[in-house]
Amino acid sequence: MSIPTTTPESAVPAADPGPAVANLETIVSLAKRRGFVYPSSEIYGGINAVWDYGPLGVERKNNVKRAWWRSMVQERDDIVGLDAGILMHPQVWVTSGHVGSFSDPLVECATCRRRFRIDELPGAEGLSATDLRDETIVGRLGLACPVDGGALSAPRRFNLMFQTYMGPVQDEANIVYLRPETAQGSYVNFKNVQQSSRRKLPFGIAQIGKSFRNEISPGNFVFRMREFEQMEMQYFVRPGDAAAAAFEEWLPRRRAWYERHGVSPSRLRLREHAPDELAHYAKKAVDVEYRFPFGWKELEGVHNRGDFDLGSHARSSGENLEYFDPVSEEHYVPWVVETAAGADRAAFTVLIDSHHEEEVKGETRVVLRLHPDLAPYKVAVLPLLKKRPEIVDLCHRIKDDLKRDLMAVYDDTAAIGKLYRRQDEIGTPWCVTVDVDSLEDGAVTVRDRDTMRQERIPVARIRRAILDRMEAARAD
Ligand code: GAP
Numbered sequence: 001m002s003i004p005t006t007t008p009e010s011a012v013p014a015a016d017p018g019p020a021v022a023n024l025e026t027i028v029s030l031a032k033r034r035g036f037v038y039p040s041s042e043i044y045g046g047i048n049a050v051w052d053y054g055p056l057g058v059e060r061k062n063n064v065k066r067a068w069w070r071s072m073v074q075e076r077d078d079i080v081g082l083d084a085g086i087l088m089h090p091q092v093w094v095t096s097g098h099v100g101s102f103s104d105p106l107v108e109c110a111t112c113r114r115r116f117r118i119d120e121l122p123g124a125e126g127l128s129a130t131d132l133r134d135e136t137i138v139g140r141l142g143l144a145c146p147v148d149g150g151a152l153s154a155p156r157r158f159n160l161m162f163q164t165y166m167g168p169v170q171d172e173a174n175i176v177y178l179r180p181e182t183a184q185g186s187y188v189n190f191k192n193v194q195q196s197s198r199r200k201l202p203f204g205i206a207q208i209g210k211s212f213r214n215e216i217s218p219g220n221f222v223f224r225m226r227e228f229e230q231m232e233m234q235y236f237v238r239p240g241d242a243a244a245a246a247f248e249e250w251l252p253r254r255r256a257w258y259e260r261h262g263v264s265p266s267r268l269r270l271r272e273h274a275p276d277e278l279a280h281y282a283k284k285a286v287d288v289e290y291r292f293p294f295g296w297k298e299l300e301g302v303h304n305r306g307d308f309d310l311g312s313h314a315r316s317s318g319e320n321l322e323y324f325d326p327v328s329e330e331h332y333v334p335w336v337v338e339t340a341a342g343a344d345r346a347a348f349t350v351l352i353d354s355h356h357e358e359e360v361k362g363e364t365r366v367v368l369r370l371h372p373d374l375a376p377y378k379v380a381v382l383p384l385l386k387k388r389p390e391i392v393d394l395c396h397r398i399k400d401d402l403k404r405d406l407m408a409v410y411d412d413t414a415a416i417g418k419l420y421r422r423q424d425e426i427g428t429p430w431c432v433t434v435d436v437d438s439l440e441d442g443a444v445t446v447r448d449r450d451t452m453r454q455e456r457i458p459v460a461r462i463r464r465a466i467l468d469r470m471e472a473a474r475a476d
Helices: 024-033 055-074 090-095 137-141 183-188 190-196 241-260 308-317 343-353 389-403 416-426 436-441 459-475
Strands: 037-039 051-053 079-081 103-108 115-117 156-159 163-165 175-177 203-212 227-237 268-272 284-292 295-306 323-325 330-332 335-342 355-360 363-368 379-383 408-410 430-434 443-448 454-458
Touching: 024 037, 024 343, 024 355, 051 055, 055 079, 055 203, 055 227, 055 343, 090 175, 090 183, 090 308, 183 190, 183 203, 183 227, 183 308, 183 335, 190 203, 227 241, 227 343, 241 268, 241 284, 241 295, 241 335, 268 295, 284 343, 295 308, 295 343, 308 335, 335 343, 343 355, 363 416, 379 389, 379 416, 389 408, 389 430, 389 436, 389 459, 416 430, 430 459, 436 443, 443 459, 454 459
Parallel strands: 079 203, 379 408, 379 430
Antiparallel strands: 037 051, 103 115, 103 156, 163 175, 203 227, 227 335, 268 284, 284 295, 295 335, 323 330, 355 363, 430 443, 443 454
16 A cells, blocks of 8 residues: 555654765666666656666666565575466455555646645645545645645545456456555465465465556656566464564564665664554554655565455455464464565665765765675676787686676776776676786686775686675675
């Protein structure tokens, strides 16, 4: 569900660390210039709130998804994966509550007809969920159109689901929705997964996939989009205390995942939802928030959903979704603890947080200190002299050898100093430089992105040396 940005005073830490990058434009322009993110359909003027990932962006986002899958599925014995369809039976969304209440409060300007999400209007920031439901709120706060000062309508609810038609006939009976969350795919497949993989509770189902929301006011670059990817895990547990305990375990674990992948701990915080702010399915919800250049915002939500989902789907479908507990010999509907993250938002966060500018020998060096697991390229192989065919040849042999295990790139389109700066700016952790001496001594220089220290390593050991460094970064 879309979450109002209200921040209870008690959750605000004493000191604001400030954003990693003062101006979002710095990131937007780097992302476009270096091929991380482009506006969708740009030659036609773009389409609002849809973004395309360029060659480096798709690598970084794939790396984020891989890192999430590794920690949520590969490294755990109690979680399995699923890839459910984007289109589902329309009844799923009635039962889940999305048709009835997946909406944001919208106001419309009487003169320019522009529409706004009410909690994003100047003067309405920080409203409680109760305020957002108050029909007199526009008059009470004296809100006006931020563009032309026109009168605003009373708020009305705007459903965020995209709908389309299944089959050739476009009528009511054939409406289907583009899923607004991946979670429902895991609930409706609970029994399939539990039985086919012979799982005992507690166990989880993890999914990564596209979701779609017709956001009223998307923006802040890729922060809020209309088409985006989620990384969600549904953890099924015994009802009651076991859910509360699982929640308390998952919350710090999910915060730690961002820290382990290089996000500054001081720019992360937890924020519990106020009772009137909770989504219709949630008994308890805490957001992991990040200090973006535009304020503290949700990065991921951890939710105790109780038996809302399985209970509702069981009643609505007539299917028995109870679990037989072989230990207590009871039948019950499991409760769910959900960890709901965004792949785009996580990739955006690591891009912002890794961005550094520093003075080196009187010049500004821009460096993305990305965790090596998330960096688009792990290694760049560079010739000191591109006119020497033996040097270029050795570069290609080293690069091809590295490519068997990781993303490596060759570049000879500038002098070495400039080549290093280019790789720094896209976050490549290591550069391997081949020079004239390499032809004699069979060794090359490995330069570290963060320390800029250089080390001479025999060509025969390069692959092992880089893989060891990758492993060490993962163990940190
Ligand atoms: N299944 C629960 C659920 O969907 P949510 O808080 O609405 O919860 C989970 O979404 C995560 O999905 C968010 O924390 C965010 O990272 C990502 N997300 C949600 N809406 C998004 C949007 N419009 N653009 C980009 N990411 C979004």
